[in-house]
Amino acid sequence: MSFMYNPFPFHDPKPVNRPELSKKTVESIVAGGTPNVVRKFVSTLAEKARSEGVIVAFDGYTTTKWDLVISLMARECDLLGLSFETVDCNAATLKDGKAIDAIIDPLLIWDTKIDPTLLYGKVYHGGYEGLVDPEKAAQFMKDLPVKKAPGKIVAVYGYGSLMKDFRGLYDVKCWFDITPMNSMLRIRAGEYANLGKKHTGIINRTIRRCYYCDFENAVQLRKALFASGEIDWFFLDNDRANLQMMPFEAFADICAQLVKYPFRAKPCYLEGVWGGSYMKERRHLPEKMRNAAWVFDFIPMEVSVLVEAGSEKLDINYCSFVHKEGVNLMGEKCVRKYKGYFPIRFNWDDSYHSTGNMSIQCHSGGKFNIENYNEFGRQDESYYVVITGHEAKTFIGFRDDADIPQFFKEIEAADTQHDPCDYMKYVSYEESKPGLQVMLPAGTIHSSGRNQVILEIGSLTIGSYTYKMYDYLRLDFDGKQRPIHTHLGELNVNQERRYSVIHDPSSKDYIVQQPRLAASGEGWEEYILGENPQVYFSLRRLEFEKQCEQDTRGEKFHVLTLVDGDHIRIRSVEHPERYFDLDFMEIACVPADMGKYVIENLGKEPIRVHKTCLRDGYENDPA
Secondary structure: OOOOOOOOOOOOOOOEEOOOOOHHHHHOOEOOOHHHHHHHHHHHHHHHHHHOOEEEEEEEOOOOOOHHHHHHHHHHHHHHOOEEEEEEHHHHHEOOHHHHHHHHHHHEOOOOOOOOOOOOEOOOOOOHHHHEOHHHHHHHHHHHHHHOOOOEEEEEEOOOOOOHHHHHHOOEEEEEEOOHHHHHHHHHOOOOOOOOOOOOOOHHHHHHHHHHHHHHHHHHHHHHHHHHOOOOEEEEOOOHHHOEEEEHHHHHHHHHHHOOOOEOOEOEEEOOOOOEOHHHHHOOOOOOOOOEOEEEEEOOOOOEEEEEEOOEEEEEEHHHHHHHHHHHHHOHHHHHHOOOOOOEEEEEEEOOOOOOOOOEEEEOOHHHHHHHHOOOOOOOEEEEEEEEOOOOEEEEEEOOOOOHHHHHHHHHHHHHHOOOOOHHHOEEEEEOOOOOEEEEOOOOOEEEOOOEEEEEEEEOOOOOOEEEEEOOOOEOOOOOEOOOOHHHHHHHOOOOOEHHHHOOOOOOOOOOOOOEEEEEEOOEEEEEEEOOOOOOEEEEEEEEOOEEEEEOOOOOOEEEEEEEOOEEEEEEOOOOOOEEEEEOOOEEEEOHHHOEEEEEEOOOOOEEEEEEEEOOOHHHOOO
């Protein structure tokens, strides 16, 4: 699923992964433009079609489009003397739009006093199966086999066409995948209507329904298909004019080889009203970008992985890779504990030389998310400060002398009467400097102040459950005052997390911690920057001049960010040819299955690497 509302349409060409792939796998990839791909695909069906007929199914991730493929298939069949028929599976099997609305709409929040942006709802867990009309489906299953005949190809297309009850109807099963960013860009371009809808609606409403229904259905079906191995052909539909096709076994092999290496994800970039300039300049982002408020470097549900395969660059949905290689990537305990999700997310928040702070905000905990959103787990975060300018501050917790009831009154007045709130009377802060680490368990009031770039690390909660409690009466890009979630914020904020508590080593809420040495070796040291029983990940820093030895022990993945120094190489000890080179402020993942590896300094300056891994004992944490 994705909740990336408005990605900037920039495709970063740099983060390319180059695993060693077999000649067979590389040569099995078909590209060269969509007409060529369709021509080759139809040629694989032609012989069987002539002798007994073929029924082929096309399913895929949300916003996949089959119209061009269908049109080109009709042409190729005509050239080959084959008859061709199409069946719209959604029209043939799903309930009508009103019936689907009656299932999904009650799950969504429509009260603007609770949710002023109509952003939230409950995740629908019924799958495509729950949206099927039983009578229509029975007729579909009865009629489709009759259509098969020698000299004929029947193409069934639509979301959910590969659901379990239908799979036995098809001779060939195809999955079309797309990256979350490309999917969101299509939605924002008005190219997608929600399941049961005849045309696209208000964009934000379409996106919300996608998150709570359409994306979820597609993710769960893809996961099931990958587990069962029932797909014949795998397509990448990121560019309609340049479809890429491969046998599913080739896609599986690409994932199997990639997981043997440290790798980097392909980031997504987003503008924001408080956004800064540092990452825009550092990453050479397009001049027409207003700023780079967020850099989604490694948010699992939003990013992709670029893989070089011969002359082709394959842009693969990161969650597809996770579904295929979860155990090798994350470790068996992690897969079991977090139900196959990659459990930690990473992004940059850039307010450097910007107009102001991020909003004063908090996030919801596990019980609240489960009961109110049908979500899985808490929303914890952390900030690690990397770049600072003058007077940069990181806001965390309430002041010891804060009158919190009065704070609630003032933020309510700010929202309803547009009166400014003197937030500095209520919210405490740390003077920001590079290396500052703060933990933000669910419920902690916090904000990243202006004039800094922070590495934000969070838990797996994949919805945008950020409750803005005060936003400085700021206007959005459309000139309207940004709405805030005072009601949800008051329900979720932890009033006990005050300055003296969050700095107290004896407190369970000790979340602004001092670094402490955890391990060392020849020429290197590893410090714990933040560990707390309420947060299931551990935040660490590696410091060295030449190299540092590490070991995943086959159990835990490591995520490494170069936060000081120019260049490093992360390489396997057992297989030195398996490596990835990382530059300053780039993020790489070391798969759990890698075992022993070395981080080498390729530059002259001393190195500091931020390391994130799962905390010891995480598997025993309550849900």
